[in-house]
Amino acid sequence: MGTSDEYPYVGRLAASEDRLRNLMVLGLGGDNRAYEVFLKDLSSHLRAYFRKRLARLPGEVEDLVQETLLAVHTQRHTYELDQPLTPWLHAIARYKMIDMLRRWGGHDALNDPLDDEQELLVSSDTQMMEARRDIAQLLEQLPDRQRLPIEYVKLQGLSVIEAARMTGLSESAVKVGVHRGIKALAAMLGR
Amino acid sequence: MKTDELVKMLAAGAGAVEQNVAQRRFATALGWGACGAMLIMAIKLGVRPDFYVAMHSPMFWMKFAFPLAGATAAIHMAIRLGQPGMHIGNAPTVVTALLLTVWLSGATVLLQAPIERRDYLIYGISWDVCPSNIALISIPVFIAAMWAMKGLAPTRPVTTGAATGLVAGTIAIVVYALHCPEMEAPFLAIWYVLGMLIPVVAGALIGPIVLRW
Numbered sequence: 001m002g003t004s005d006e007y008p009y010v011g012r013l014a015a016s017e018d019r020l021r022n023l024m025v026l027g028l029g030g031d032n033r034a035y036e037v038f039l040k041d042l043s044s045h046l047r048a049y050f051r052k053r054l055a056r057l058p059g060e061v062e063d064l065v066q067e068t069l070l071a072v073h074t075q076r077h078t079y080e081l082d083q084p085l086t087p088w089l090h091a092i093a094r095y096k097m098i099d100m101l102r103r104w105g106g107h108d109a110l111n112d113p114l115d116d117e118q119e120l121l122v123s124s125d126t127q128m129m130e131a132r133r134d135i136a137q138l139l140e141q142l143p144d145r146q147r148l149p150i151e152y153v154k155l156q157g158l159s160v161i162e163a164a165r166m167t168g169l170s171e172s173a174v175k176v177g178v179h180r181g182i183k184a185l186a187a188m189l190g191r
Numbered sequence: 192m193k194t195d196e197l198v199k200m201l202a203a204g205a206g207a208v209e210q211n212v213a214q215r216r217f218a219t220a221l222g223w224g225a226c227g228a229m230l231i232m233a234i235k236l237g238v239r240p241d242f243y244v245a246m247h248s249p250m251f252w253m254k255f256a257f258p259l260a261g262a263t264a265a266i267h268m269a270i271r272l273g274q275p276g277m278h279i280g281n282a283p284t285v286v287t288a289l290l291l292t293v294w295l296s297g298a299t300v301l302l303q304a305p306i307e308r309r310d311y312l313i314y315g316i317s318w319d320v321c322p323s324n325i326a327l328i329s330i331p332v333f334i335a336a337m338w339a340m341k342g343l344a345p346t347r348p349v350t351t352g353a354a355t356g357l358v359a360g361t362i363a364i365v366v367y368a369l370h371c372p373e374m375e376a377p378f379l380a381i382w383y384v385l386g387m388l389i390p391v392v393a394g395a396l397i398g399p400i401v402l403r404w
């Protein structure tokens with residue numbers, strides 16, 4: 001009899017896919033609370049996934065988790081609602097990992113053609129580490145028209161209208177500033 | 192900044208996200224790109240003078256049908272490649288089948304023709320300008336399609352660049368067919384395909400540079 005106890009791997013996997021997918025779909029629909037839970041869950045999965053693959057670069061794991069989270073966030077419009085989520089997440093995680101390894105000049109760790117996308121959600125690791133690069137410091141380098149909207153809307157939790165009043169920018173300029181600023185942060189991490 | 196703080200920051204005020212962004216970006220890009228291609232064709236080359244007479248020939252329509260089918264497959268492929276984790280689909284099979292059909296019919300016509308006519312069937316009157324004209328016409332579509340792809344997240348830059356180039360190449364053929372009077376299958380199978388391949392190769396070469404994210 002096929003119970004999920006007999007196939008813990010499969011059961012856990014389907015549960016993670018369904019759970020994350022539901023949260024992601026809610027998030028894309030505008031539920032920021034669900035989206036936050038999604039990103040938090042995802043960061044644990046990413047951490048375990050990268051830690052296993054970057055045994056020789058343990059100091060890079062947390063940076064890569066953060067870089068991948070930013071990529072998932074800035075590219076979330078490329079996820080189609082009727083598609084399974086795991087392959088999408090895995091493709092992004094793998095792309096960012098390969099990109100990071102290339103910066104390190106080593107291609108040897110890429111020799112993993114059988115890297116199974118299902119492995120991404122199998123394990124999770126909530127043990128956060130320090131990232132080498134501090135995104136808060138990168139944020140300081142952004143021009144005011146991006147930095148201030150991010151600080152007010154994304155860090156202090158003000159509404160766009162309030163942030164517009166505080167900065168003297170128009171509401172659409174605040175939105176554009178947040179959007180471009182986050183993209184700029186993602187690009188800085190990828191350098 | 193700790194990862195948990197980053198998560199909070201990203202989620203704060205994130206809001207709803209539009210759907211079908213890839214499709215809409217490509218629709219916009221190809222609309223503008225095709226307009227640019229038509230302008231280049233109309234200004235630099237001009238519509239073929241025998242347009243209304245040629246319309247009665249089946250080959251006239253074949254010259255649109257094949258590249259249009261190819262463009263449809265290429266657009267599907269490009270949109271899928273722009274979205275991480277998506278399977279490429281059956282578009283490569285469709286493109287291969289179209290190419291084989293074109294080459295096979297070109298070869299058949301050539302082999303059945305008397306030897307003294309073969310030179311004309313191959314070279315026509317414009318073999319020397321055909322590929323470069325197609326490449327020229329493809330430029331606006333190429334730039335527009337690359338712009339559309341830049342807003343997506345391709346994880347296979349060489350393949351994606353080539354597919355984006357194929358979109359430009361096939362659409363350029365459709366537009367060039369409005370100008371070009373050549374109607375022989377061997378000519379089309381060689382020079383049209385060659386012209387189409389120029390943006391494909393260009394896309395594969397610049398993909399890894401331009402399409403990084």
